Amino acid sequence: MLSSTSSEIPAAGWRTFLALWGSQSISQIGSYVAWFALNVYVAQTLYPAPEQKAPLALALGAFAIAATLLAVLLAPVAGSVADRTSRKRVMLTCDVLSGALTLGLVALMFGAVVPFWLLLAFVIVTQAVSIFHEAALESSYAMIVPEEQLTRANGLMQTTRTFSSLLAPTLATLLIGVPTLLHGSGWLASLRDGVPFALLVDGVSFLIAAAILARLAVPSPPPAEDHGGAAANLRADTRLGWTYLLRRPPLLHLLILAAALNFATAAIPVYQTLLTTFTLEPDRTSRGLSFAATLAIIQTATSAGMFLGGLVISTWGGLKRRRVLGILLPCLLCGAGLVLMGLSGNLYLTAAAFALTVFVMPITMAHSNGIWQSQVPRELQGRVFAVRRIVGRFTVPLGMAFVSGLSTTLPPGPVIAALGLLVIVICALQLLSPTVQRVEDKAYLEGLAAARGG
Template sequence: MTPPPQTALPAPDGWRTFVWLWGSQALSVLGSAVAGFAFSIYLTVTRYPLAEQKPQLALALAATALAWGLAATLSAPVAGTWTDRHDRRQIMLGADLLGAALTFAMLGLLLLPAAPLWTLVLASGLMGLVSTFHGSAFDASYTTLVPKDRLPRANGMMQTIWSLAGLVGPALAALLIGVPALLRRSEALPAWLSGLRDGVPFAFAVDGLSFVLAAVILSRLSVPSPKEVTDRSGLQRSFREDMTFGWTFIGSRRPLLALLLTFAVANLCGSGLGVLEPLIVKFGLAADWQARGSTLTAALATLTVTQSVGGVLGGVLISVWGGLKVRRVLGVLVPMIASGLALAAFGLSSTVLGAALALFALGLTYPAMNAHSQSIWQAQVPPAMQGRVFSVRRLIAQFTSPLSTALAGLLAARYAGGSVAVLAGLLLAGVAAAQLFNPVLRRVEDGPAALASAAPESRIGG
């Protein structure tokens, strides 16, 4: 068996570069959160406002989310292989610019009286594709920039940004959506804005500009790209061989595969929340927020913000604490059990306050779960292989997300959204609890993965 190759050390100024890169992505993530919330409001309030349009609303929510998820998931192996073969900075830069172009195209669609649903679905799918290429290059750049002892902190920082975007995004989106109405009341609406029903296009303009700003910052940074791994004869591998490499690497390591399958179940149970939440707010919690003189937009923003507050708090805690140094798998499974119970509690809620508390607990669990999982993978996979391996990891862990979205849309169109959430939450908590006793999964941190698998013809260790 050939000896494992040495892992490249992070760049001397890698932490500073990572902080700048993290900041640039924070802008993009925030912009996407603003646009995502505004799009949900567009579909729920503007496009399908009537109670009898519930089936059409469920279809639109599910179809656009499904297009994004399928494109993002199925393109992962290609994106990972491309990442390991090309300059990672250039990939992220190109993805930011394409993301800006697609966002501005979506803005144009929303300015139409009624854009065909298929165009919105297509745009969502293309955004998912671009996001996967960017995410693959970004995820594979951590270990080339960040010292090993700071990886949990870096992962926690990124989890914090996702949660912070969920906190700030809905509030900013709600503010932008209400701008035309405020101007109309003050009779200060400019003539060129007189045709706007709401400020949803403003939210997409903010998202597009955030992509542009992220690209400008990234253009000033230096992000190392490890040398491409060759086969044992020193010859360059074919693109097809590299696409299968990640499957071989993970398939020969049962503990890593068990961890991925656990996340696949988690995504099956939890990814439908984006479809269920607007429906639960509109139909299941309507009596409560109407009795309080509130609106659907305000209620939905309250829940989204509250979940994000939990996520921000969880992200800050994991960033300051640094996470578990050993038995990190417990940092994955215990929060996963808690998240399943919180999802079930959300489904059982009959008031906005009860639903908000449940989503706060749900958001609190995500950073610890994801940061510990990411740290496990970063410790097991050398930097030059992370694009290919992480892309397959994403595909296996997230292939159930589009299925979850489709099932949520179908079930919520026929049954109460709260009942669907309760069932999903209890299933997630049960599976995660059972995995605590899985001897294979408990070995996921027994030592670095054998890197002799770099040669396709060599025997792969466990």
């Protein structure tokens, strides 16, 4: 197996990563803009009438469910591909394919109203392509970035995601309004809306990312051995990923923590609406605030907290030693934030609790990704990270369903506080576990694996 020592990293590795980060950031901003625009298209073009609220809700839910389920179902396949082919080639193919599909949808929108079934098919296919791209990209960090810079690299990616989510609504709204701005100015003014322009930005951003990536040196480890056919390879690769984790309990403990954290925080957008509707009703009324204004305050605080967290970890670069504390201590604060938001009846205290809860998330994720990327051999990262995604992400829809279901019969505040307490208890147990504290000791991990048969 390849080791993850800095001596094997290309001399220009950090510059290569910055170029890769910049190109993928452009693409990610475009994707967030396109996602926002698609939701607007469904709401304003396909189902604009008041009596169409039910099909509108089903359509938006179908988008979210498709994206979430695909991330779980395709993770093993994407991980196997990332370890068996050139990771750069996978990313290039995904960027070009996504760009072509998006530009094709733009062409259709310029000529006709696109039906929902076709939009859903577009979302499914492009999300599937994105999952393969993510698997190849995430497993490439350790090939080009020195180990001591992995946390900073992941922090930069987290910052891009947050910045994209903040910028996308404004940029998409401007693009969607182009026909109105050009009223009476030729064929552009005859368009129903400017959603095609928002999608055009996304399609072009993919092609720009591909053009930059084509010029970068992104090495891949030697491909995994062939076990005889794609189906046999997939079974063997999935089994390898599970076996690798089961034989290394410290990594498995971190994965359980991530799953619990995702379960507790997956429904944060739902928390915002539920708390504004029920828990904060007396306080906002006493302040003379409308429902929309109250929700806007909470959403703004949440977005600002997430962005600042990404900025802090990108600038700081994270812990260089005992990075596990960069996971567990922020997770404790995240749990405390959930408890506070669940118990608070004060608008501004609740907004601060949301900001605290999401502020620590990029810090936690950057340290976690850095540990996984430095501890798992680079030629196994695609397959092991696939199992990591399955376990970590399958709790997202469960968390959403749990909170939504209980909140139909119970006040949402105590439910959210209980989830925060769950996170605190799990983090405290991990902090007290000597096994977890040695997660960065490679010799210890391999000793455990050898004692368990591999």
